[in-house]
Amino acid sequence: MLTKDTAICIRAVDYSETSQILTFFTRDTGKIGAIAKGSKRPKSSFGGPFEIFSYGKIVFAESNKDKLSTLTEFDPSFGGAGFSTLSANLFTLNCCLFGAELLNKLTHDYDPHPQLFDDFLQFLQNAGEGSNNFETLTLLILFQLSLLKETGLQPVLSHCVNCKTRHDKQDKRHEIYFSSSVNGLICRDCEAAFPDKIRLSPNTANCLSNLKLLTNAREKTLIEIEKLLTYHFTETLGHKPKMAKYILQL
Numbered sequence: 136m137l138t139k140d141t142a143i144c145i146r147a148v149d150y151s152e153t154s155q156i157l158t159f160f161t162r163d164t165g166k167i168g169a170i171a172k173g174s175k176r177p178k179s180s181f182g183g184p185f186e187i188f189s190y191g192k193i194v195f196a197e198s199n200k201d202k203l204s205t206l207t208e209f210d211p212s213f214g215g216a217g218f219s220t221l222s223a224n225l226f227t228l229n230c231c232l233f234g235a236e237l238l239n240k241l242t243h244d245y246d247p248h249p250q251l252f253d254d255f256l257q258f259l260q261n262a263g264e265g266s267n268n269f270e271t272l273t274l275l276i277l278f279q280l281s282l283l284k285e286t287g288l289q290p291v292l293s294h295c296v297n298c299k300t301r302h303d304k305q306d307k308r309h310e311i312y313f314s315s316s317v318n319g320l321i322c323r324d325c326e327a328a329f330p331d332k333i334r335l336s337p338n339t340a341n342c343l344s345n346l347k348l349l350t351n352a353r354e355k356t357l358i359e360i361e362k363l364l365t366y367h368f369t370e371t372l373g374h375k376p377k378m379a380k381y382i383l384q385l
C-alpha cells in the first residue's frame with residue numbers, strides 16, 4: 136500500500152554506496168523509518184541524497200511495522216533547498232539537531248502527532264530566520280515544551296504538584312523547585328519530601344508559570360530554563376541527550 140504524506144527528515148544514515156536509511160517525521164503517519172534506494176546516485180529520482188531537515192511530500196510503501204518502509208517519491212518543498220540556511224549558524228543548527236533528537240526519542244513509529252509536526256516545522260522555519268542565539272534558544276525552549284505536551288508529558292508549571300498551591304498565589308521571593316520524578320513544580324513547604332529536584336530562581340519559576348514572559352526573559356533565565364529542561368529530558372529518557380552539551384555552552 137502506498138501512502139502519501141508531508142515529511143521532515145530527522146535522521147539520515149548511509150546504508151550502502153547508493154542508498155540511505157532515513158527517519159521521517161510525517162504529519163499524518165507519525166515517525167517512520169524508510170529506505171531510499173539509489174538516493175545517492177547522481178541521477179537519483181529523489182533529486183540527490185537526503186539531508187537532515189529535507190522537507191517535502193513523500194510517497195512510501197508501508198511494510199510490516201517492524202521493518203523499514205520503502206520511499207518511492209519525494210517532492211521537496213521550498214524548491215529543494217529545504218532548511219539549508221540552518222547550517223549558516225552553528226548554534227542554530229545545533230538547536231535544531233537537538234530538537235530533532237528529542238523528537239526522534241520521544242515519539243513512536245506510526246503514532247501521528249499533527250500538531251507536533253506543525254510545531255516542529257514552525258520551529259525550523261523560525262530558527263532559520265532567528266537573529267541571535269537567545270532568540271533561537273527561546274524557540275528551542277518553546278518547541279521542547281510543545282514536545283512534552285504533545286507526547287503526554289506536559290509538566291505542571293502553574294502550581295505545586297504536591298499541595299496544589301498556585302505559583303502566582305505564593306510569595307514570589309520564596310524558593311521554588313522542579314522535580315522530574317513528579318513532573319512539575321514543588322513549593323518550599325513541600326520540597327523536603329522530594330529528594331529529586333532542582334532549585335529555580337524566582338524569575339525562572341515566573342517564566343515557566345507564565346510562558347508569555349519568555350519572549351522578554353533575560354539571558355540568564357533562558358539558560359536556567361534550558362538547564363531545567365535538559366535535566367528533565369535526561370531523567371525522562373534515562374540518559375543525557377547527545378546534543379545537549381552543544382546548547383548550554385553559549
Ligand SMILES: [Zn+2]
Pocket residue numbers: 295296297298299300321322323324325326
Ligand atoms: Zn507545595
